[in-house]
Amino acid sequence: MLDSYARRIVQPAISGGAKLLKGAGLSANTVSWLAMLLGVGSSAVWMAGYPAAAVAVLWISGYLDAVDGTIARMTKPSKWGNILDITFDRVVEGTIMAAILIMYPEHILPLGLILAAILVNVTAFLVAGNVISNSGVKGFHYNPGILERTEAFVFFSLLMLLPSMVAVIAWIFLVLLLFTTIKHLRDVYVWLEENSPD
Template sequence: MLDTYGRSFVQPIIGKTAQYLLKLGLSATQVTLIAFLIGIGASVLVYIGQPIAGVVVLWISGFLDAVDGSMARQSNTSSSWGTVLDVTLDRVVETSILIALALLHPEPQILFMFLLLAISIIFTMTVFLTVGAVSEKKSIKSFYYQPGLAERTEGFILFSLLVLFQNHLLFWTAIFLAVEIITGIQRLLEARKILD
Protein backbone atom coordinates (compact mmCIF):
# COMPACT_ATOMS: atom_id res chain seq x y z
CA MET A 1 0.00 0.00 0.00
CA LEU A 2 2.76 2.46 0.93
CA ASP A 3 4.70 1.56 -2.23
CA THR A 4 1.66 2.22 -4.41
CA TYR A 5 0.61 5.49 -2.80
CA GLY A 6 3.89 6.83 -1.41
CA ARG A 7 6.32 6.09 -4.22
CA SER A 8 5.87 9.53 -5.79
CA PHE A 9 7.21 11.17 -2.60
CA VAL A 10 10.45 9.19 -2.49
CA GLN A 11 10.95 8.74 -6.23
CA PRO A 12 13.01 11.95 -6.61
CA ILE A 13 15.55 10.61 -4.08
CA ILE A 14 15.52 7.16 -5.70
CA GLY A 15 15.92 8.71 -9.16
CA LYS A 16 18.83 10.94 -8.15
CA THR A 17 20.58 8.05 -6.43
CA ALA A 18 20.07 5.95 -9.57
CA GLN A 19 21.59 8.70 -11.72
CA TYR A 20 24.58 8.98 -9.37
CA LEU A 21 25.25 5.23 -9.34
CA LEU A 22 24.94 5.08 -13.13
CA LYS A 23 27.52 7.90 -13.40
CA LEU A 24 29.81 5.83 -11.18
CA GLY A 25 29.59 3.09 -13.80
CA LEU A 26 27.45 0.66 -11.84
CA SER A 27 24.75 -1.35 -13.59
CA ALA A 28 21.29 -2.10 -12.23
CA THR A 29 22.23 -5.77 -11.85
CA GLN A 30 25.33 -4.88 -9.85
CA VAL A 31 23.22 -2.77 -7.50
CA THR A 32 20.73 -5.63 -7.18
CA LEU A 33 23.58 -7.87 -6.06
CA ILE A 34 24.95 -5.20 -3.70
CA ALA A 35 21.48 -4.76 -2.16
CA PHE A 36 21.28 -8.53 -1.74
CA LEU A 37 24.65 -8.77 0.02
CA ILE A 38 23.76 -5.85 2.29
CA GLY A 39 20.45 -7.55 3.09
CA ILE A 40 22.25 -10.77 4.02
CA GLY A 41 24.55 -8.63 6.17
CA ALA A 42 21.45 -7.36 7.98
CA SER A 43 20.50 -10.91 8.93
CA VAL A 44 24.04 -11.54 10.24
CA LEU A 45 23.80 -8.41 12.38
CA VAL A 46 20.45 -9.58 13.74
CA TYR A 47 21.91 -12.98 14.56
CA ILE A 48 24.94 -11.60 16.40
CA GLY A 49 22.74 -9.44 18.61
CA GLN A 50 22.85 -6.08 16.83
CA PRO A 51 19.14 -5.53 16.06
CA ILE A 52 19.26 -1.76 15.53
CA ALA A 53 22.22 -2.01 13.15
CA GLY A 54 20.48 -4.94 11.45
CA VAL A 55 17.35 -2.88 10.82
CA VAL A 56 19.34 0.11 9.53
CA VAL A 57 21.27 -2.14 7.14
CA LEU A 58 18.05 -3.89 6.07
CA TRP A 59 16.53 -0.53 5.10
CA ILE A 60 19.67 0.43 3.16
CA SER A 61 19.29 -2.84 1.28
CA GLY A 62 15.62 -2.04 0.63
CA PHE A 63 16.45 1.44 -0.62
CA LEU A 64 19.01 0.06 -3.07
CA ASP A 65 16.43 -2.52 -4.12
CA ALA A 66 14.23 0.37 -5.24
CA VAL A 67 17.16 2.19 -6.85
CA ASP A 68 18.17 -0.74 -9.08
CA GLY A 69 14.84 -0.71 -10.91
CA SER A 70 15.09 3.03 -11.44
CA MET A 71 18.60 2.55 -12.81
CA ALA A 72 17.37 -0.08 -15.25
CA ARG A 73 14.60 2.20 -16.50
CA GLN A 74 16.89 5.26 -16.78
CA SER A 75 19.52 3.32 -18.72
CA ASN A 76 16.98 1.40 -20.83
CA THR A 77 18.41 -1.88 -19.58
CA SER A 78 15.24 -3.31 -17.99
CA SER A 79 15.06 -7.03 -18.61
CA SER A 80 13.05 -10.05 -17.62
CA TRP A 81 16.20 -11.56 -16.13
CA GLY A 82 16.70 -8.49 -13.96
CA THR A 83 13.14 -8.80 -12.69
CA VAL A 84 13.58 -12.49 -11.87
CA LEU A 85 16.90 -11.85 -10.10
CA ASP A 86 15.51 -8.90 -8.14
CA VAL A 87 12.36 -10.66 -6.93
CA THR A 88 14.25 -13.87 -6.08
CA LEU A 89 16.98 -12.14 -4.09
CA ASP A 90 14.36 -10.09 -2.22
CA ARG A 91 12.81 -13.32 -0.96
CA VAL A 92 16.21 -14.69 0.06
CA VAL A 93 16.89 -11.56 2.13
CA GLU A 94 13.50 -11.85 3.83
CA THR A 95 14.09 -15.54 4.51
CA SER A 96 17.53 -14.81 5.96
CA ILE A 97 15.97 -12.44 8.52
CA LEU A 98 13.49 -15.14 9.54
CA ILE A 99 16.29 -17.70 9.80
CA ALA A 100 18.37 -15.37 12.00
CA LEU A 101 15.39 -14.83 14.30
CA ALA A 102 14.57 -18.55 14.34
CA LEU A 103 18.14 -19.39 15.36
CA LEU A 104 17.91 -16.86 18.19
CA HIS A 105 14.46 -18.04 19.31
CA PRO A 106 14.14 -21.80 18.80
CA GLU A 107 11.04 -22.10 21.02
CA PRO A 108 8.49 -24.41 19.31
CA GLN A 109 5.62 -21.89 19.35
CA ILE A 110 7.78 -19.19 17.77
CA LEU A 111 9.14 -21.58 15.14
CA PHE A 112 5.57 -22.67 14.35
CA MET A 113 4.48 -19.05 13.90
CA PHE A 114 7.50 -18.40 11.67
CA LEU A 115 6.49 -21.43 9.59
CA LEU A 116 2.96 -20.04 9.19
CA LEU A 117 4.41 -16.63 8.32
CA ALA A 118 6.68 -18.16 5.68
CA ILE A 119 3.71 -20.04 4.19
CA SER A 120 1.65 -16.83 4.12
CA ILE A 121 4.48 -14.99 2.33
CA ILE A 122 4.70 -17.82 -0.20
CA PHE A 123 0.92 -17.65 -0.70
CA THR A 124 0.90 -13.88 -1.18
CA MET A 125 3.93 -13.88 -3.49
CA THR A 126 2.50 -16.76 -5.55
CA VAL A 127 -0.65 -14.76 -6.23
CA PHE A 128 1.38 -11.61 -6.92
CA LEU A 129 3.79 -13.27 -9.35
CA THR A 130 1.15 -15.37 -11.09
CA VAL A 131 -1.12 -12.38 -11.68
CA GLY A 132 1.89 -10.40 -12.90
CA ALA A 133 2.78 -13.19 -15.32
CA VAL A 134 -0.67 -13.70 -16.81
CA SER A 135 -2.03 -10.16 -16.72
CA GLU A 136 -2.03 -8.02 -19.84
CA LYS A 137 -1.81 -4.89 -17.71
CA LYS A 138 1.55 -3.17 -17.50
CA SER A 139 3.09 -0.88 -14.94
CA ILE A 140 6.31 1.10 -14.93
CA LYS A 141 7.92 -2.11 -13.78
CA SER A 142 8.47 -5.04 -16.13
CA PHE A 143 5.30 -6.80 -15.02
CA TYR A 144 1.92 -5.85 -13.57
CA TYR A 145 2.59 -4.72 -10.00
CA GLN A 146 -0.48 -5.72 -8.04
CA PRO A 147 -1.14 -3.42 -5.08
CA GLY A 148 -2.16 -4.71 -1.68
CA LEU A 149 -2.17 -4.05 2.04
CA ALA A 150 1.38 -5.42 2.39
CA GLU A 151 3.88 -4.36 -0.23
CA ARG A 152 7.66 -4.17 0.11
CA THR A 153 7.68 -1.21 2.52
CA GLU A 154 5.10 -2.76 4.84
CA GLY A 155 7.15 -5.95 4.80
CA PHE A 156 10.24 -4.00 5.85
CA ILE A 157 8.27 -2.29 8.63
CA LEU A 158 6.99 -5.62 9.90
CA PHE A 159 10.41 -7.30 9.69
CA SER A 160 11.82 -4.31 11.57
CA LEU A 161 9.23 -4.76 14.32
CA LEU A 162 10.12 -8.46 14.58
CA VAL A 163 13.81 -7.63 14.93
CA LEU A 164 13.47 -4.66 17.28
CA PHE A 165 10.86 -6.15 19.60
CA GLN A 166 12.00 -9.73 19.96
CA ASN A 167 10.42 -9.95 23.42
CA HIS A 168 7.06 -9.79 21.62
CA LEU A 169 7.83 -12.05 18.66
CA LEU A 170 4.59 -14.03 18.86
CA PHE A 171 2.49 -10.85 18.79
CA TRP A 172 4.35 -9.21 15.87
CA THR A 173 4.52 -12.47 13.92
CA ALA A 174 0.74 -12.88 14.33
CA ILE A 175 0.22 -9.31 13.06
CA PHE A 176 2.56 -9.94 10.11
CA LEU A 177 0.75 -13.22 9.35
CA ALA A 178 -2.65 -11.53 9.38
CA VAL A 179 -1.42 -8.72 7.10
CA GLU A 180 0.01 -11.26 4.62
CA ILE A 181 -3.20 -13.31 4.54
CA ILE A 182 -5.32 -10.20 4.00
CA THR A 183 -2.99 -9.09 1.20
CA GLY A 184 -3.14 -12.50 -0.49
CA ILE A 185 -6.93 -12.50 -0.36
CA GLN A 186 -7.04 -8.90 -1.68
CA ARG A 187 -4.86 -9.89 -4.61
CA LEU A 188 -6.90 -13.00 -5.34
CA LEU A 189 -10.11 -10.98 -5.40
CA GLU A 190 -8.54 -8.36 -7.68
CA ALA A 191 -7.20 -11.13 -9.91
CA ARG A 192 -10.69 -12.53 -10.24
CA LYS A 193 -11.87 -9.14 -11.55
CA ILE A 194 -9.04 -8.29 -13.92
CA LEU A 195 -8.54 -11.77 -15.34
CA ASP A 196 -12.17 -12.61 -16.13
Protein backbone atom coordinates (compact mmCIF):
# COMPACT_ATOMS: atom_id res chain seq x y z
CA MET A 1 0.00 0.00 0.00
CA LEU A 2 2.78 2.42 0.93
CA ASP A 3 4.71 1.58 -2.24
CA SER A 4 1.74 2.69 -4.32
CA TYR A 5 0.46 5.67 -2.38
CA ALA A 6 3.49 7.14 -0.58
CA ARG A 7 5.95 6.90 -3.47
CA ARG A 8 5.50 10.57 -4.37
CA ILE A 9 6.68 11.58 -0.89
CA VAL A 10 9.91 9.57 -0.96
CA GLN A 11 10.61 9.84 -4.68
CA PRO A 12 12.90 12.90 -4.33
CA ALA A 13 15.23 10.88 -2.07
CA ILE A 14 15.09 7.95 -4.48
CA SER A 15 15.79 10.20 -7.47
CA GLY A 16 18.71 11.79 -5.65
CA GLY A 17 20.26 8.41 -4.98
CA ALA A 18 19.63 7.35 -8.57
CA LYS A 19 21.41 10.43 -9.93
CA LEU A 20 24.33 9.88 -7.56
CA LEU A 21 24.80 6.21 -8.42
CA LYS A 22 24.24 6.77 -12.13
CA GLY A 23 26.83 9.54 -12.01
CA ALA A 24 29.23 7.06 -10.40
CA GLY A 25 28.80 4.83 -13.43
CA LEU A 26 26.49 2.21 -11.92
CA SER A 27 23.79 0.71 -14.15
CA ALA A 28 20.30 -0.18 -12.97
CA ASN A 29 21.13 -3.88 -13.12
CA THR A 30 24.29 -3.39 -11.05
CA VAL A 31 22.24 -1.62 -8.38
CA SER A 32 19.73 -4.50 -8.49
CA TRP A 33 22.58 -6.90 -7.73
CA LEU A 34 23.80 -4.71 -4.87
CA ALA A 35 20.29 -4.51 -3.41
CA MET A 36 19.90 -8.28 -3.57
CA LEU A 37 23.31 -9.00 -2.01
CA LEU A 38 22.66 -6.57 0.84
CA GLY A 39 19.20 -8.03 1.41
CA VAL A 40 20.61 -11.54 1.60
CA GLY A 41 23.47 -10.27 3.75
CA SER A 42 21.05 -8.75 6.24
CA SER A 43 19.83 -12.21 7.23
CA ALA A 44 23.42 -13.32 7.89
CA VAL A 45 24.06 -10.20 9.99
CA TRP A 46 20.90 -10.94 11.99
CA MET A 47 21.76 -14.59 12.54
CA ALA A 48 25.21 -13.45 13.75
CA GLY A 49 23.47 -11.58 16.56
CA TYR A 50 23.22 -7.99 15.34
CA PRO A 51 19.49 -7.32 14.83
CA ALA A 52 19.66 -3.52 14.61
CA ALA A 53 22.49 -3.64 12.05
CA ALA A 54 20.61 -6.33 10.10
CA VAL A 55 17.50 -4.18 9.89
CA ALA A 56 19.57 -1.18 8.76
CA VAL A 57 21.19 -3.28 6.00
CA LEU A 58 17.76 -4.61 4.98
CA TRP A 59 16.36 -1.11 4.56
CA ILE A 60 19.39 0.04 2.58
CA SER A 61 18.71 -2.94 0.33
CA GLY A 62 15.09 -1.82 -0.02
CA TYR A 63 16.15 1.71 -0.85
CA LEU A 64 18.50 0.48 -3.58
CA ASP A 65 15.69 -1.73 -4.88
CA ALA A 66 13.67 1.43 -5.46
CA VAL A 67 16.67 3.32 -6.88
CA ASP A 68 17.40 0.74 -9.58
CA GLY A 69 14.05 1.31 -11.29
CA THR A 70 14.58 5.06 -11.27
CA ILE A 71 18.01 4.62 -12.86
CA ALA A 72 16.45 2.36 -15.49
CA ARG A 73 13.87 5.00 -16.36
CA MET A 74 16.66 7.62 -16.59
CA THR A 75 18.48 5.46 -19.10
CA LYS A 76 16.87 2.59 -20.98
CA PRO A 77 14.49 0.23 -19.15
CA SER A 78 14.78 -3.39 -20.20
CA LYS A 79 12.74 -6.55 -19.84
CA TRP A 80 15.82 -8.25 -18.39
CA GLY A 81 16.00 -5.57 -15.71
CA ASN A 82 12.36 -6.24 -14.81
CA ILE A 83 13.09 -9.96 -14.54
CA LEU A 84 16.14 -9.39 -12.34
CA ASP A 85 14.22 -7.00 -10.10
CA ILE A 86 11.30 -9.37 -9.51
CA THR A 87 13.55 -12.40 -9.06
CA PHE A 88 15.94 -10.68 -6.67
CA ASP A 89 13.02 -9.43 -4.56
CA ARG A 90 11.97 -13.04 -4.05
CA VAL A 91 15.56 -14.11 -3.28
CA VAL A 92 15.74 -11.52 -0.49
CA GLU A 93 12.32 -12.38 0.94
CA GLY A 94 12.99 -16.12 0.78
CA THR A 95 16.39 -15.78 2.45
CA ILE A 96 15.04 -13.64 5.26
CA MET A 97 12.11 -15.97 5.90
CA ALA A 98 14.45 -18.97 5.86
CA ALA A 99 16.66 -17.26 8.45
CA ILE A 100 13.64 -16.41 10.59
CA LEU A 101 12.44 -20.04 10.41
CA ILE A 102 15.90 -21.27 11.46
CA MET A 103 16.10 -18.84 14.38
CA TYR A 104 12.54 -19.38 15.61
CA PRO A 105 11.84 -23.11 15.09
CA GLU A 106 9.22 -23.05 17.85
CA HIS A 107 7.06 -20.83 15.61
CA ILE A 108 7.32 -23.01 12.51
CA LEU A 109 3.55 -23.10 11.89
CA PRO A 110 2.85 -19.39 11.33
CA LEU A 111 6.28 -18.74 9.80
CA GLY A 112 5.99 -21.68 7.41
CA LEU A 113 2.52 -20.53 6.42
CA ILE A 114 3.92 -17.03 5.78
CA LEU A 115 6.49 -18.48 3.39
CA ALA A 116 3.74 -20.34 1.53
CA ALA A 117 1.48 -17.28 1.56
CA ILE A 118 4.26 -15.10 0.08
CA LEU A 119 4.57 -17.60 -2.77
CA VAL A 120 0.82 -17.56 -3.46
CA ASN A 121 0.60 -13.78 -3.06
CA VAL A 122 3.45 -13.13 -5.50
CA THR A 123 1.79 -15.49 -7.99
CA ALA A 124 -1.47 -13.55 -7.75
CA PHE A 125 0.44 -10.25 -8.09
CA LEU A 126 2.24 -11.45 -11.22
CA VAL A 127 -0.98 -12.80 -12.71
CA ALA A 128 -2.58 -9.40 -12.17
CA GLY A 129 0.42 -7.72 -13.76
CA ASN A 130 0.24 -10.02 -16.76
CA VAL A 131 -3.51 -9.73 -17.33
CA ILE A 132 -4.34 -6.11 -16.52
CA SER A 133 -3.21 -3.56 -19.12
CA ASN A 134 -0.24 -1.50 -18.00
CA SER A 135 -0.69 2.26 -17.79
CA GLY A 136 2.16 3.05 -15.38
CA VAL A 137 5.88 3.65 -15.64
CA LYS A 138 6.90 0.13 -14.62
CA GLY A 139 7.56 -2.66 -17.08
CA PHE A 140 4.21 -4.31 -16.27
CA HIS A 141 1.00 -3.42 -14.45
CA TYR A 142 1.83 -2.96 -10.76
CA ASN A 143 -1.29 -3.98 -8.89
CA PRO A 144 -1.43 -2.28 -5.46
CA GLY A 145 -2.05 -4.44 -2.43
CA ILE A 146 -2.61 -4.19 1.30
CA LEU A 147 0.90 -5.54 1.77
CA GLU A 148 3.62 -4.43 -0.61
CA ARG A 149 7.41 -4.45 -0.30
CA THR A 150 7.59 -1.68 2.31
CA GLU A 151 5.03 -3.34 4.58
CA ALA A 152 6.83 -6.69 4.18
CA PHE A 153 10.08 -5.02 5.26
CA VAL A 154 8.29 -3.58 8.30
CA PHE A 155 7.17 -7.08 9.31
CA PHE A 156 10.60 -8.58 8.63
CA SER A 157 12.13 -5.85 10.81
CA LEU A 158 9.66 -6.49 13.63
CA LEU A 159 10.32 -10.23 13.48
CA MET A 160 14.06 -9.56 13.75
CA LEU A 161 13.83 -6.98 16.51
CA LEU A 162 11.06 -8.37 18.75
CA PRO A 163 11.68 -12.06 19.47
CA SER A 164 9.13 -12.10 22.30
CA MET A 165 6.40 -10.99 19.88
CA VAL A 166 7.16 -13.33 16.97
CA ALA A 167 3.95 -15.36 17.18
CA VAL A 168 1.65 -12.32 17.24
CA ILE A 169 3.57 -10.52 14.47
CA ALA A 170 3.64 -13.67 12.33
CA TRP A 171 -0.11 -14.31 12.52
CA ILE A 172 -0.91 -10.68 11.70
CA PHE A 173 1.51 -10.81 8.76
CA LEU A 174 -0.11 -14.02 7.52
CA VAL A 175 -3.65 -12.64 7.68
CA LEU A 176 -2.65 -9.48 5.79
CA LEU A 177 -0.88 -11.57 3.14
CA LEU A 178 -4.04 -13.60 2.61
CA PHE A 179 -6.20 -10.48 2.29
CA THR A 180 -3.67 -9.04 -0.18
CA THR A 181 -3.86 -12.20 -2.30
CA ILE A 182 -7.65 -12.04 -2.32
CA LYS A 183 -7.47 -8.39 -3.42
CA HIS A 184 -5.15 -9.20 -6.33
CA LEU A 185 -7.41 -12.00 -7.52
CA ARG A 186 -10.50 -9.83 -7.13
CA ASP A 187 -8.86 -7.01 -9.12
CA VAL A 188 -8.07 -9.43 -11.96
CA TYR A 189 -11.60 -10.82 -11.92
CA VAL A 190 -13.18 -7.35 -12.00
CA TRP A 191 -10.84 -6.21 -14.81
CA LEU A 192 -11.67 -9.27 -16.89
CA GLU A 193 -15.40 -8.76 -16.33
CA GLU A 194 -15.16 -5.11 -17.35
CA ASN A 195 -12.94 -5.71 -20.37
CA SER A 196 -14.18 -9.01 -21.76
CA PRO A 197 -15.91 -8.81 -25.15
CA ASP A 198 -19.70 -9.05 -24.94
